[in-house]
Amino acid sequence: MNLTLRIWRQRNAQERGSLVSYEAKDISPDMSFLEMLDVVNERLIAKGEEPVAFDHDCREGICGMCSLVINGLAHGGRRATTTCQLHMRHFKDGDVITVEPWRSRAFPVVRDLVVDRTAFDRVIHAGGFVSSNAGGAPDANALPVPRDDAEKAMDAAACIGCGACVASCPNGSAMLFVAAKVSHLAHLPQGHPERAQRVLGMVHQMDLEGFGNCTNHTECEAVCPKEVSISHIAKMNREFIRASVLEA
Amino acid sequence: MSRFARLCQTSIGAKQVMAVTGLLLFGFVIGHLLGNLLVFAGRDSLNGYAHKLRDLGALLWVVRVVLLVVFLAHVGSALRLWRLNRAARPEPYAVEAHLVTTYAGRTIVMSGLLILAYVVYHLMHFTLGATNPEYLKLMDPKGLPDVYRMMVLGFSNAAVSGVYIVAMILLGFHLSHGLTSFFQTVGLNHPAYNPCFKRVGPVAGVVIAIGYISIPLAVLAGLVK
CATH class of the missing domain: 1.10.1060.10 (Alpha-helical ferredoxin)
Structure with a gap:
């Protein structure tokens, strides 16, 4: 599937960030959301661009490290699902997906999608x-x-x-x-x-x-x-x- | 600062202030509605009731002062929480989405502020006689202040009735979220009763809005004259 991602990019806590669009082509519906971001990052690195920073650890839905507000909903808004357990089959080919960090004064953005x-x-x-x-x-x-x-x-x-x-x-x-x-x-x-x-x-x-x-x-x-x-x-x-x- | 004042400044303490003052104001809204509905029982019933209220004398002033304090605490605490809540998310989401929150819940501050504005106008209109001083001079044949005539005259004006109806719809929305929230806030949450708690707010909101709105509609329709 081919997707358009609008991802919040922010270099550090001090600078202002903005949404940047990326084309994510040939994404397998069996990938998790984070695996999809891994693919996007590998391509960014190959092009010599900065990869998107995001938090993750166990990728089994039990550690609490992954985050991301996806199309306005935390963890994508699916019932009892962390972002790492959210699969691309829940999206449609051609979807525009907006990815933002947790927004809270108490959770300052460290970089891109990573918050403290x-x-x-x-x-x-x-x-x-x-x-x-x-x-x-x-x-x-x-x-x-x-x-x-x-x-x-x-x-x-x-x-x-x-x-x-x-x-x-x-x-x-x-x-x-x-x-x-x-x-x-x-x-x-x-x-x-x-x-x-x-x-x-x-x-x-x-x-x-x-x-x-x-x-x-x-x-x-x-x-x-x-x-x-x-x-x-x-x-x-x-x-x-x-x-x-x-x-x- | 006293222990109680400190408590009311905490997040959960402020919630309790909202819940308890909200419930008291809900009680007032019911009492006021029942009194107003006497308009359907005729001029003597309503004016007699109004006269008895006036006759309470000192007690009436106690009730008025308590109501004012409760009202100010509800509004003051709400505005403070609203400011804190806005500050809690300085950077808004580019895409806003919700799963379960209700329209009444998301607009409760706005409905509350509009009701506040309406209450100020309502008091100037009917209680203080600031907009229509002649209302307070109306007397019925028994020599009692003619609340009945004041209501009929007031609501015969379509604009006044329209504003009133809009305000009562807002009140219905406000109560729909507020009353249901009361239970959760004071800690009443139990699987056996939750469906009831969830329904009581919207049902009370609709019933109260219809109750109040029936009066200007009856006046405009010529059923009460």
Whole structure:
């Protein structure tokens, strides 16, 4: 198949970028979107041009490194799909495909389609963990966890931190990401001792990073490659209210 | 800054302000609608009701002040969040696409601002008598302020009715997203109830818009005179 790509090119964080058109000829429909970009890049390199920079790692849909807003939708907008698992058969011959980086004040563009997502790391540093003292490993099942809680925690823990929620949110809000971590640990007994300081700390950091505020568009849930539900945002809201009322 | 004020500045705290004040304003919208619908029960019913409200005296002022504070908190918090949300994405997408968000959801700030403008006009029109001072001098045969006549006179003007109808449609859109959002924001999310939460906003929006719009339509059609 032959495609026209409009790709955001930006040399570095300081310079202004712009959309540049490229013809992508003889693309196999069996390629993933990233493999298609690999082919485009090989041809650019052969012509002596700068290849397009984009993030990727596992290419199995589990690491959270790949990104890209494709025709206005994060990861291309297909259900439960990362860009690396998006295949060219979902496009038509002759399509014009616009490829942009995640757009968020908190995710500055590093180069072309690569953005700096360390804002998420700082949010995790602010409480997205369980402090445990070193020592012998506890016996398995010494801490009983009800099945439903384990399932909900696991659903939340499926978040791979790709940032599609931020990219797709009309407000640039990171609430689905933060909620996934808050909810994951709030559902488990291991997370309970730090429950209040976790949600307060993470929400505070989320606000400091300049993410927007949730207005319940639910676009995040629709594009999330791990189908993390906005029910976790409701859980985070409950956790936040509880912590705000009870904590000194 | 007090603990409460600090809380209202956080993203989730501000959401709670929007949700709680929104729900209170929704309550007012229902109460106001039920009162207005007395116009269909006749002149004495509506004027008697209006008179009883006026008779509340100090309590009426308490309600008015609370309403004003709630209204200002809702608008103020919304404008602050709107500014923050715009700042969160300085560079817009060249291609904008959405999967699930609704028209009502995407335009809620705009519908809110237009409703705000309408409320200001509405208060000058009917409550303060700034646009039509003669309305406040109308008396019915029982010697009560004639709210009924004021409504009929006001809505006999097609332009006034048109603006009112447009404002009430906007209110319907606003409530459709706002009321459904209320549940999620305060943390009410459960698979058993979510379909109901999702429907209650649009249904309430339509019912309330139709309820309010029925009054100018009835006046224009000559059913209420």
